[in-house]
Amino acid sequence: MPLVDMKDMLTHAYENGYAVGAFDLAELDFLPAVLAAAESARAPVILSVAEPPSQSPVFAWVMAAVEAAAARATVPVAIHFDGGTDRDSVVRGVRLGANGIVARALQESLFRHIDRTRAIVDAAHACGVPVEGELAYAPDGDATEGRAPRAVQYATVAEAKGFVERTQVDFLLVSADMVRGRGRSRFDWGRLKEINAALKIPLVISGEMGLGDEQCRRFIMLGVAKISCSVAPGAMASERLRANVRGDRHASYSALKDGIHESIAAQLEPPMRAWGSAGRAAEVLDRCRPWNNIMHIVVYDAPRLDAPALQALMTEGQRILSGIPGVRSVQVGHVAGEGGRYRHCLLARLASAPAVDAFRRHPAYTGFMDRRLAPVASDRIEGDYRMVDLIPEIAPLAFRPALVPDRA
Incomplete structure (x- = not known):
């Protein structure tokens, strides 16, 4: 089953009320585990990769392995490059095989953030690649050299709409901030509902906050079509590794890694089912354009x-x-x-x-x-x-x- 167009994939999820999981491949060891979970659940999946700060040449080898594995998967796969900071990074990510780009938010003013994101979008769209944007910015006058930035500000509904119109991003990472009151916390569901109604594009959330299944389903009802998990595979691998060390401190390297793939796959499959993407593989393949060079x-x-x-x-x-x-x-x-x-x-x-x-x-x-x-x-x-x-x-x-x- 070939790689598929990522915009088609998330548009289908948005229109049909489910979310696709995007899993960070912080280690290449996570790749077979993530694909095994998706294939067991018959779910579309997004492989998220980020270039290390050193721009190590090893990253090109990693991307080649990710692309080869994705092309041979039996479920629809997209490859998201989590490192779009300028035009050059977009060109590099696409050259290495990505068919989706994350335009990273930096500590900068809203106007600079919009201009930089639009440049990223223009470069990516020229390659036929969609872009995920994030409207989080430093207040004007805060992102100056030598001054510690204050807390990042998140978008109002009007700002979100203006940001999407000016940048032309295809998806938007949103923050449903916690609102505290009377000793407990809740999500600002009303703001998310208004953003969804105003934008009408697939929304993205980070799944690193320990969200429950019911909370995720509510996010999906309000327009979330992609749930990004950058810590889950790593946390699961670390837990299994520590258990193996406790079992035998003198075990070989390969023995210490025993069961890691199976452990990650077993824990990733239930969220895919909870998010509604399980069993959608054939449908997504039928509705999405294949991603062919x-x-x-x-x-x-x-x-x-x-x-x-x-x-x-x-x-x-x-x-x-x-x-x-x-x-x-x-x-x-x-x-x-x-x-x-x-x-x-x-x-x-x-x-x-x-x-x-x-x-x-x-x-x-x-x-x-x-x-x-x-x-x-x-x-x-x-x-x-x-x-x-x-x-x-x-x-x-x-x-x-x-x-x-x-x-x-």
């Missing part, structure tokens, strides 16, 4: 160029086109044998079909193709092809024509 292929011949000039041209094309948002990779090559009409090729892997038009219109693409390649190419053919897995066990990659226009 597009391969943009250019084949050409350049008989007037000698080997060094051709190498320079290919290097330039690979460097320029790789920087366009929505491009996951660019490869260049030569015909394997002797002869042939088209002796050279350029293969650009794009994140999605919507990214194709933005790619073709991008000034970096048009500039290279029209001013650098066209004058030296005696003949050239371009085409866009959707990547599919027809027989995953035998043929990981196959081609069929994409549902996007081809241009010569």
Whole structure:
């Protein structure tokens, strides 16, 4: 079952009164456990990944593993990049395989937060990727260097509506703050109801507050379509690890990890059922567009160029086109044998079909193709092809024509 369009997934949840769980993969060890729980419950699931502050190259390997596992899952999966802070982070997340972006709230004023979020949205939407926004900001004059910020302010209904209209985010993380009175606490359900009525888009909450099943169901009735859990798998793994240490302090590393996957999966499945996503896998797959990469292929011949000039041209094309948002990779090559009409090729892997038009219109693409390649190419053919897995066990990659226009 392929990856699916995340906006389609959450729109379906919003319109049908259930919520999809998004689970943080703080460790790659959590990946099989989360997918096992989703497959047992036959529930759609979102894999949430966050790049470490050091931008370690290991993160690219982790994302490759997450994408490969998601593509081979038997339930609908989306991959959420929990680290959108600017345009560059969006481009990086999409390049590594994410099909959803979280625009992180920082300690900044409301106006700066809106401007920065809109820039993130513009970059992501050019790649066909939806964005989750968060309207939490520092009061004006608070986010200055050298001054400790006061408590973050949360949105009024009017602010939430204005934020969504100005930023064009696809989903909104909301905070139903606790209201204290007469010795006990309650959620501000009225404010959440008003926000839902005003926005009419899928809402998101964090499930880290120890919410009960009845509270979650009430959130879902008020527009919540995604429940993010960034601590649950880690807490469950730690509990199991400590139990194994108590059982045998001298056990091997692999023995200490025994049962962790099973423990996480067993505890994640009940929330999926409580949130109403269990048993929805086939329905979601039927209603959501598959998330397939597009391969943009250019084949050409350049008989007037000698080997060094051709190498320079290919290097330039690979460097320029790789920087366009929505491009996951660019490869260049030569015909394997002797002869042939088209002796050279350029293969650009794009994140999605919507990214194709933005790619073709991008000034970096048009500039290279029209001013650098066209004058030296005696003949050239371009085409866009959707990547599919027809027989995953035998043929990981196959081609069929994409549902996007081809241009010569």
